[in-house]
Amino acid sequence: MPINWFPGHMHATARAIKERMAAGLDVVVELLDARLPGSSCNPLLASLTAGRPSLKVLNKQDLADPAQTAAWLDCYNAQPDTRALPLDAGERSPARLITRACRELAPCRGELHKPLRVLICGIPNVGKSTLINTLAGKRAAKTGDEPGITKTEQKIVLEPGFYLFDTPGMLWPRIAVAQSGYHLAASGAIGRNAFDEAEVALELVAVLARRYPERLRQRYGLAELGGPGGEEAVLEAIGLKRGAKVRGGAVQMHKAAEALLMDFRQGLLGRITLETPEEMAGWRRAAAEDEARQAAAREAARQADKARRSGRRRDDAADAGDAGT
Known part of the structure; x- marks a missing residue:
């Protein structure tokens, strides 16, 4: 994110x-x-x-x-x-x-x-x-x-x-682990103008449905969590339960997201932890490997560009020599 x-x-x-x-x-x-x-x-x-x-x-x-x-x-x-x-x-x-x-x-x-x-x-x-x-x-x-x-x-x-x-609270300029970005946003550590609340709420639904499904069912009176539509369907159902509707009866997903995030931050969903040490270690390894691949790709691109520039200089030098003769 x-x-x-x-x-x-x-x-x-x-x-x-x-x-x-x-x-x-x-x-x-x-x-x-x-x-x-x-x-x-x-x-x-x-x-x-x-x-x-x-x-x-x-x-x-x-x-x-x-x-x-x-x-x-x-x-x-x-x-x-x-x-x-x-x-x-x-x-x-x-x-x-x-x-x-x-x-x-x-x-x-x-x-x-x-x-x-x-x-x-x-x-x-x-x-x-x-x-x-x-x-x-x-x-x-x-x-x-x-x-x-x-x-x-x-x-x-x-x-x-x-x-x-x-000292003032401090984040870091680049959050390499995508899951950490979602979790920080869900907790309220990141200013609300810096992320999309619906996107964060959908990720929170995914974590809760996997780790604490009964909390979602009990809090919002949901019959099932794995039906058609996945996380979006769950968030829409939460919106319906919390009255986050617009004219015509459609669910306002932004309001539904706000309701879910506020409930999580206030502890109204029960005692919840979003990550385990093993998960975090795996996410960090994956992020480090991805960064290494990107760095290698950048270096390969740099070397290829350097070779192209060197080739153009040789061609220009050859053309200049031909013109002198």
Whole structure:
């Protein structure tokens, strides 16, 4: 799915992270969406903060499939210099686990003369500001249900010897895994003007029909999901149930898509996780192989063009020699 959304403040965020790394940083906390723990993990952030211990926080775990959350925690905890925790950002006591985990990842820091410097990052609309306010015990960061609320870096002193640097939510310029693009859009991490809601809703129907068919049937009173028309027929049936009709009784697919996406984002379809670690690994391999094929094709085209230009120069030189004789 083509997504064109990388606002100027995201470039500023990348620069701010580089500067923070240069100034000194001990731990990187990346807030992930527990419903899409692979798609919400920023590859650009990994390259910017390479070499620092990482704490992966699977936020909104109360909206995710518990079995899949456990699988993703195992996946991330198996990575070197990485810890992973599940969390609901609005809960105060579990949020305190983050400060403890950060201190364990950087045990030589945390004194007044050697403060623990922690960078917290995440994709837009993942609940980072809500979590920071919970950690700080006050309204230290703006919150909202739209991506891109935080615009500048903030320094927050959580407790003596513990400095937290908040950054704006950041996507990456090119989403190589197509499924990740759909999942990010479905979760609300991408601005609504950057994608087609009906297209995203159809992909969401496909995932739900495969992984959680009973949730669709129960929520919308659907008799079957595999009939003629596939995902479009299901989305049309959802539109009929939610009154998304225009004059003449036809279903307004855009409104039906909005209804489905809103229900998913609010957790009204139940606890759902859109991807497994195994699926994400396969998608990434396929994307890397496709990128390698495209790179090889570009190089072959470049070499062919170079050969053509070289041939034309030889022909021109030969023609010039003939003309001189």
